[in-house]
Amino acid sequence: MLLAIDVGNTNVVFALVEYGEGGHKIRTRWRIATDPRRTADEYAVWLVQLMAIEGIDRSAVNAVMIGSVVPRADHNLTVLAQKYFGVEPMFAGQGKAAWQFEIDVEQPSSLGADRALNCIAAHELIGGDLIVVDFGTATKFEAVDFNGAYKGGIIAPGINLSLDALVGKTAKLPRIAIAAPPTDSVIGRNTESQMLIGVYWGYVAMMEGLIARMKEEIGRPVKVLATGGLAVLFDEHTQVFDMVEPELTLHGLAILARQARAR
Incomplete structure (x- = not known):
């Protein structure tokens, strides 16, 4: 199961995504106000409890993908993935998750x-x-x-x-x-x-x-x-x-x- 994290200027959205032969399905999602000061531990307390309400153990997550427009939030979300889900997160547009489509603009x-x-x-x-x-x-x-x-x-x-x-x-x-x-x-x-x-x-x-x-x-x-x-x-x-x-x-x-x- 993928934990997808969309970090916007106003809110951070966490979603659990399941994959199958027909593609993917967003199973559930939660929203929290964006605050770069929020620690990995604070994220975990909030997120793991919400997952438990849905009957989902954190061990079900085997990948984390983060799309962020708030660089100051990236470190604590990285620690969240490493410490509480035991995975190295992928960041959209970087490394193995680099863009694979043409971006035909000046910058x-x-x-x-x-x-x-x-x-x-x-x-x-x-x-x-x-x-x-x-x-x-x-x-x-x-x-x-x-x-x-x-x-x-x-x-x-x-x-x-x-x-x-x-x-x-x-x-x-x-x-x-x-x-x-x-x-x-x-x-x-x-x-x-x-x-x-x-x-x-x-x-x-x-x-x-x-x-x-x-x-x-x-x-x-x-x-x-x-x-x-x-x-x-x-x-x-x-x-x-x-x-x-x-x-x-x-x-x-x-x-x-x-x-x-x-x-």
Whole structure:
């Protein structure tokens, strides 16, 4: 069984992945806030107890794959794998888990692990020319060609970052929770609804506009895949997504681990 660890700027997701003749299956997953100060022992107390609730002994884990965009967290997660699971972890994009697809941009080494993993998973799950949209702390748009090569992308502030900036830089605007507005009207009748309309529908317009321009620039039929915790929220009010897969990065870790062990 693989322990896949997706280290993002906001959360760390731990998932247990099983492999079979038909591919892999994410058996279960857990989420914890990202904190580089968290020790291996603290991770272990939390994780091993959650595994026990699911009836899974830690001895069932025979491989660990980590995809990280927070370098300060890497050491303690390495110790977690070594001390509590008895395995040397693989890091996505490094060593035997190095990327095996073309990264056709000016600075290939600057591509984040989460973005690369999304490209790997999207190419295997769907194939063809693709645009991958990941709604995270930042929202990333990736262009992947039919050979699986990464051709470039876009980085935009995530919707929560946009809301934080709006509230943080104004004296009287209240903090609101991100949600789909209750109606399609874009004329709000109170401060809260006006803020929600501006942030939500403004974000939908930005997303749809950028995807349209990417499609025009690619010049071939393109499928659009959305991932990230907020993907489902936007899928309710746009027709631009061909598929929504919230766990795309975890699938990328599972695919990369399978490839690395076959080398």
